[in-house]
Amino acid sequence: MQLALYGSIAWKHPFGFSQVLQWARQFGWDMVDARGMTVDIPGGVDRRLLAFGYDMLGPRQIRPSARETLRRRIDETGLSVLCLYCPAPLNLSGSLGCDSRELFREFLELAADLGIPWLRAINNTTEDYEGGEMSEAEAFERTVEGFRAVGEQAAELGVGILLENNENTTTSSPEDLLRMQAAVGDVCRVGIAYDPVNAYFQGHDPVAGLETLAGQIEVLHVKNVRRHEGHEFGYLPRGEFSYEWTSLAEGDLCWRTLLGCASSQGFDGPLTYEYVNPFKGMPPSYWEVLREPEEAAREEGVYLRGLVEELAGR
Template structure:
């Protein structure tokens, strides 16, 4: 499988100290892009686009809240276009009731259609609760994706949170093949306490199966993430993850 490797977080300190140098190091490791927060892009869209392009990298997506879609969609779209991002990702939403999810679906359908006109795909990024929460036996994530218009909302799937929520990420990827353009490649060393993250490829998440299923389903970006460090951190963690994924069969573009 040959794909583009992305990164979110992990080297935040290094980027704040030496952004051009850090980006060049990431490119040398095989990374092709970064996921950023909408706030960072709004503060310096042209700067990020310039520095990333100089290193041969791209902005993959901007993470945002629902208010950016509901209250400032035009400004959000313009910031994304200014940075060259082709995806926008809702980074978190509760799944408390059928009514609340359906309100969100209405928002995503409307905003996703508008963004699509500008060449931007709206995605939803999961945590564990969308899989552990069920309504009449139906997982909240299935309700969200099956009732939202497929052209308006895609999935930025986090395989570790899906696993922690009791789901099989491979089955999720197969069920929504063609609708997962971004995969968050994350690992866990334990599913008891919340937040037992480890370097991708060193834990119990089925990354090999997930990478295969995502590739077969047309996934464009495989983004390395680790919410909090275990032993490695910063550039060491970014390097280890890239090497581990290559060992699992990932061929980097």
Template sequence: MKIGIVAESTQLPIRSALEAAARMGAKGVQVDAVDALAPDALGGTGRREFRTLLRSFDLELSALNVPVRRGLDVAEDLQPRLERVRKSMQLAFDLGCRRVVLPCPKLPEDAAAPRAQLMRESLLALAGFGDRIGCLVALEIGFDPAQKMKEYLAGFNVGTLKVTFDPANFVLHGHDPLANLMPLEGLVEHVHARDARSVGVSRGMQEVPLGAGDIDWMALTATLQVLEFDGLLAVEREQGDTKFADVANGVKFLRRFALPG
């Protein structure tokens, strides 16, 4: 396993974020496909230059994240949203990571409901495109138990739909992250290293710096090794006033558990 960071968690411009990642000793990064790195903003020359920039810092691009305001199960502006994801998949292929991270909404209870049909059609469209160009969709999960997600994805019979495992997502939605990792054998394509803990009955659960939460990282990384996960653990911090320091400390923290990569 290799340790990396989510570039946006540093709150720095992309070049400075890559430089910071290299100084932290990270092996790779996840970046958002927005602004200067949006598919429509980055032409052929820009894509070559970004790959060169990554090499200059000895970093790999582990995944391209595609932020979306609405899920794949929402009809409003769905086709433009799918087209944006497809363009991001092509960008991911051109940049060499061949992997996009896409948020997965809560799975529908009724497979015949309109929302369920929209989601299925959307995922089939993206999976088909991924098959053609050679790019995976790594759905960021956590709303539903892993076994339910595994059974849902098995119904597609495709190899381009995988998952991004974020243990904090499972904690925040009331699931045991460790118990929900083994059922995802063969599906975990990318990992967000985020932590969370209970902060009392009234306040529920909240994200905290890596190592300060309820997640057993020794057991989690050991399980990832059992699953033969050889991807990147991307340290991420979404909340708090000291995100940069939390990410840097998170990289140091994970070095205790991850095998050299």
């Protein structure tokens, strides 16, 4: 298993993505996983700036010559970029939908220019961005249509599309992930990024999810949280509990068990460690009390390598 450091580690660092690369190289990570720029997505200013960070990479913010420079910088570190996420939803209708799909295509081109093999899709919710809601079935079918509309270009560019079990989206369950993959996989390369904590947020059993997706997981997302009955931690994805961000070793999920389960099913892919995910809705002041990101990059790299070595020694 290879270790990938998620770009959010430097979301509030003025050196941004360059700092992600530096910490990854300094602390022995194999690769990095990049966040996509949100300032051009549909919605109001609050939505666009909610999780803005200097680590973000966007097709409308990086000129062609700078893309060449960035790719050389990545190569010089000896690292690779596993994935870039794209926050442009694919299931909107009308001119809003056309604009959003065009932005998705531009993200595909950016990924190809930087040699990134995967573009991870997020933001395919039931919200129509015009004050209404779609049914779950309609949102799912529109998302399939959107993926198929951009899939041919993805195939031409050699960039695969990663589906993730983001909570409260069209792919929030393992079954939804597999249905979506089957519906789009004939057009382009489609993989699955499984996040056990997102499953926990959604009220699903993370181990059962691993079992359902056995042999189909391309990337595992690695983070940890502690569940609380009160609302003090601000993030209430299902309206019942709030969640506190923790180190990998201290939260409700046991990563030794989860990685052992995944390994027993043949998973040997990348592990993307998320220090924070600013989209999870905690108030800005909450993120300031977490340990220093440089410490997290060092400590969690040591922790994950220890678990991977344990698995290899079995």
